[in-house]
Amino acid sequence: MIFKRLAPVLASFALLISVTGFGAIPRAKVVLGDEVFLRSTWHDLNGRCVGVVTNQTGVTSQLVNIVDAIRENPHICIKAIYSPEHGLRGDQLAGHFVSSYRDPRTGLPVYSLYGPQRMPTAAMLRGVDVLLFDIQDVGDRAYTYISTMAEVMKAAARYHKSIWVLDRPNPIGGEIVEGPALDPHFRSFIGLYPIAMRHGMTIGELAEMFNNAFGIHAHLRVVKMIGWHRSMLWNQTGLRWVESSPNIPTWQTTLVYPCTGLIDNGGINNGVGTAKPFFYAGYLGMPAYSYASELNAAHLPGVYFRPAAWSPFFGFWRGRELSGVELYVTHPHHFRSVETAVELLVAGHRLMPRLRINARGMDNDWGTDAVRLGLERGESAAQIINGWQPALARFMQLRAKYLLYPN
Incomplete structure (x- = not known):
């Protein structure tokens, strides 16, 4: 009886959808x-x-x-x-x-x-x-x-x-x-x-x-x-x-993945196991306000660091409260994700010298041992970043030959 009374309403709503396109996916600007x-x-x-x-x-x-x-x-x-x-x-x-x-x-x-x-x-x-x-x-x-x-x-x-x-x-x-x-x-x-x-x-x-x-x-x-x-x-x-994978639930996650995806084997938790994977950086007992203050004082382009605490619901740190920073990408076109990863590592190890590095894992993540060795020697972020510039310049020359789309 209830369905019979609702049937004309449902039919009208269906007609409205078909006429107006309500619920349809808008046309994209890019043809894949x-x-x-x-x-x-x-x-x-x-x-x-x-x-x-x-x-x-x-x-x-x-x-x-x-x-x-x-x-x-x-x-x-x-x-x-x-x-x-x-x-x-x-x-x-x-x-x-x-x-x-x-x-x-x-x-x-x-x-x-x-x-x-x-x-x-x-x-x-x-x-x-x-x-x-x-x-x-x-x-x-x-x-x-x-x-x-x-x-x-x-x-x-x-x-x-x-x-x-x-x-x-x-x-x-x-x-x-x-x-x-x-x-x-x-x-x-x-x-x-x-x-x-x-x-x-x-x-x-x-x-x-x-x-x-x-x-x-x-x-x-x-x-x-x-x-x-x-x-x-x-x-x-x-x-x-x-x-695209269980820990890349949103497109915004792709902005921070090339950053914090590089810090976990350097001893810093990146929030995997939380509702915001890759948006955190910290450790057990990390002084969150000092970490945020030091990173924000560096005026890194396109990103702000908020003091934060989180508890992963799976993984090694399940149920433990970690502290550090949450990354807010304020200007995605200017955010230098990989360089920011170096800043996170250098500042984190300065504040907490007891952070442990997984040498093999970190070298595989970065594709080089130069970042780890620079971190262990106490080099600044600028020194570590400058170290990869010659190889990056060679890649840029090669890359230019294969670009298919305009700026």
């Missing part, structure tokens, strides 16, 4: 590479079958998953899905191996590229002619999605497949480049090639660099975006952010 592919580039497949390297971030501006969108086109043959760290749905914690399985929704095999096997094998590529890579990166060398892309490119070269990278924005922009270039002695899956920590490139630009400068030599095609330029931050694209 996957949308260019779905609109037109797919014709160039000429009947060849694809395998898709993706996860939960591989969506169009309307938040349609790339695999679902491809399956809507009866002329595209799709054979397999490949998933990176955190899995196809992005629900696995950092560093956890992910198993392969068959996707119940599509019936397609999902091959994990974050487990014992990080490069697709011949068996995984059976029946696939073209690999499509559609994953949202965060603009930081240590984030493993670009390493997965490199391994997929190597497999494409080895097994004579084509690879098309469906380009996406760098959420923290394409203008600021900072941090040490990777020292090859510290090569790992969180840093395969000698690029800067904050590289200021899109995944498509990186793919071109990896392919040509670092000798992969795959049959590569970058499907470019339309409307993106280097000064754009994520919030200027009109796109919706999909959590």
